[in-house]
Amino acid sequence: MNQRLTSQNGAPIADDQNSLTAGARGGVMLQDWQLIEKLAHFNRERIPERVVHAKGSGAYGTFTLTRDLSEFTLADHFRGVGKQTEVFLRFSTVGGESGSADAERDPRGFAVRFYTANGNHDVVGNNTPVFFLRDGIKFPDFIHTQKRNPKTNMKDPEAMWDFWSLNPEALHQVTILMSDRGIPASYRHMNGYGSHTFSFWNEQGERFWVKFHFKTQQGIKNLSNQQADKLKGIDPDHAQRDLYGAIEDGEFPKWSVNVQIMPEADAEKYHLNPFDLTKVWPHKDYPLQEIGVLELNRNPENYFNEVEQAALAPSNLVPGIGASPDKMLQARLFAYADAQRYRIGANYNQLPVNCPHASQANHYQRGGAMAGTGCPFHGRSPDSAGSVNYGPNSQNGPAQQAQYAEPPMDIAGAMARYDKTVEDDYQQAGDLFRLMNAEQQQALFDTIAATLEQASEAVQARMLSHFEQADPAYAEGIRAAIAAA
Template sequence: MNNNYLTSQNGAPIADDQNSLSAGERGPLLLQDWHLIEKLAHFNRERIPERIVHAKGTGVYGKFTLTKDLSDYTIAEHFNGVGKETETFIRFSTVGGEMGSADAERDPRGFGLRFYTKQGNHDIVGNNTPTFFLRDGIKFPDFIHTQKRNPQTNLKDPQAMWDFWSLNPEAMHQVTILMSDRGIPANYRQMHGYGSHTFSFWNAKGERFWVKFHFKSQQGVVNLTGEQADVLKGIDPDSSQRDMVAAIADSNFPKWTVKVQIMPEAEANTYAINPFDLTKVWPHSDYPLIEIGELELNRMPENYFAEVEQVALAPSNFVPGVGASPDKMLQARLFSYADAQRYRIGTNYNQLPVNCPHAAKANHHQRAGAMAGTQCPYNGSQTGADSSANYGPNTVDGGLKDTSQFAEPPLRLDGEADRYSRYDQDDYTQAGNLYRIFSEEEKQRLVETIAGTLSQVTADVQQKMVAHFTQADADYGQRVNALLEA
């Protein structure tokens, strides 16, 4: 029987395809949201073998040096003890393009960092922007479809891109960043990085703090104009990869100053904006940047495929003292990133040298699956205890015990489980604030870039976008509209 309503793969009608099921309006997502899980699991399996997003990247090893002790905020060992050095791996990437795409595209840049700590791998998988287009991961597959190729023409599709943004004004802040002079970093060394999401710290007293990570380039920030990028893409589509290889070969090791913003747990309940909304930033006037260390990159991988293509960065890779927050995009990514790696690489992807812990030993009861028996060169076998036991608890494996001393403090929840759509619905103020700090020349280049692709879409979508720009700032909307009417 024909129908015109959305269903799941088993034919069940979907009541709400735009809002994930959460515990309270600002609470974390629920595993029982089978529709969210189905969307993300299917999305992770749409392409092989390259990554669906962040397909083309550059990987580099380095070190993090702590310059400020954070024991008042977290028990995480790599953030305790001034002067402590931790081995790192970072993968930079473009987001929307395929493996063969150019490095100089107008696109956010992935900034995925791994700390090989003594208590396991800690990953911060962020971007070169402090915000993102969405606040709820249930929309992510749909958004990425608009950034990829039209399923009929196999061409990039401005209509799909702007149609989606016109119906999701939460994207306004990130769209303004992307279309501005900040939208095309000249290379990976001369751009900032951000954890973007809100994460949590907890200390030895069981006190929780919310935290945002910032990585400030010591090389300065350099961006390309659209015209410069178009030329560079034709001359050298691998420009950012080549720049990094040359810098490391010349011992011109790039560095970032690492800073954090920290919010006491209780303040999140009364703060003016939702601190877990990925489309928002925390004003530095309220939560100043605190310098905590330095990140230096100093060694290229020896095997690109083994180390860069198969690195499995995931925001779910936490260590004691660092955890998640009710950020709905982060909550969805906690599942989708690791699931994508299980699909792309195999069940035991964490046994590959780039993924296994370098400074800690992995002990568990997982034995079977793809790549089972792989040895980690840093800590030997990852099959768990030196016995045949593949279950726990048991009396034969020498005692793999829980480590209750590292337990995360309880997260207080409040509210009814529902699909919440209207919270902190001010999608315009921060986008407008960003527009207003631009110079006249920057504003003009911004609106010209927007009009360049927006002029290719239908009139109704143009009108919706002009209305959004106008709500962010009247001059912003007027300038875009004038170019569209010219």
């Protein structure tokens, strides 16, 4: 038996196919509230797309801990071998709009949410261990160069390379992006990284610096420029289709979860800045330690509700896991949650995909759009938790949990806008280049030349000087490729 059709207020609808008119051929009546409700809701079916990472796919799964990390952290999901934690993972491209092709040469977002017993823990990263910038104040300018030119409304190679040529800190990530790993064949066949430096702290109040690595168990697979160009025309949603189909067929993708751990005191004496997002920590100094397996085994039931409205943010931290002095991370702690408040509303964390599944949210924030939505995993929202909306109080409201206080972090130095160009921007980019074989290097030259040759001669010259400092052969190969273009 069919369910009865109703309006949003639950009133039965007698006729959903014909507007209310003044006679069979007359005008539509303003009092046709059914028509107005349908059209008004339709006009609002789309929330603003993300400024970055607009095109995405997502799935649920489980994280199984295989190594106990109690000596490093009191985070619940990292304690007790065999502990299983529900996860949600959103993949994405970065620069394109929501209707763009999955096969673009672009970093891929890799954002993991752990629904832990002490709240949601989000690791919002990419498929690369580094990024183009080390300071968030440059991020809006960078993204403007990756989007459409405000005059032509087209992608702008001049702006892209002009910015990179004036910010050599981007060279390491540019080398990765333009390499043969720049276009993953699917979301299942790529690694993920937390990229930033985070912190662990344990019951003794000891702090450790940590980096997260998610290594695909499906093997690394990438597309050539020619394969990607063909696929963009045949199936622009190929990565979404691949992920959804694999899970539906029971071919659950898995990633080995690894961490690099650095004692807090090491940061001061380490030969590079461990909080610089343009750098990796060499594995010979801080080896990867495998701690578990992440498996995706359930597709969302509703894409809009569970993927488009998924609101992951690096500020979603839990006791035992904290931030670091990483300048890009510090900026993202504000920017990501603020973007979700703008896109979805102040109560976005009451939506099912965003509310803590394994713990109850209790706080004194009230009102705003969608207040009282309620998390289905707990049956109520903070708005329905009684009248007390302030703290402290004597009405048995939510109380502070002092046992979870983060240990103090020593910070020293005069407040100033420090020049960060003193960092070495070339060594790790050159090291990566030298790891490539001749065929990989030639593909790198050709890919860079394809867009760099569209930039002005002044921009080309600046950019080539950076490649030269990374490795003279790097610059020479690009010069030759531009000349042959």
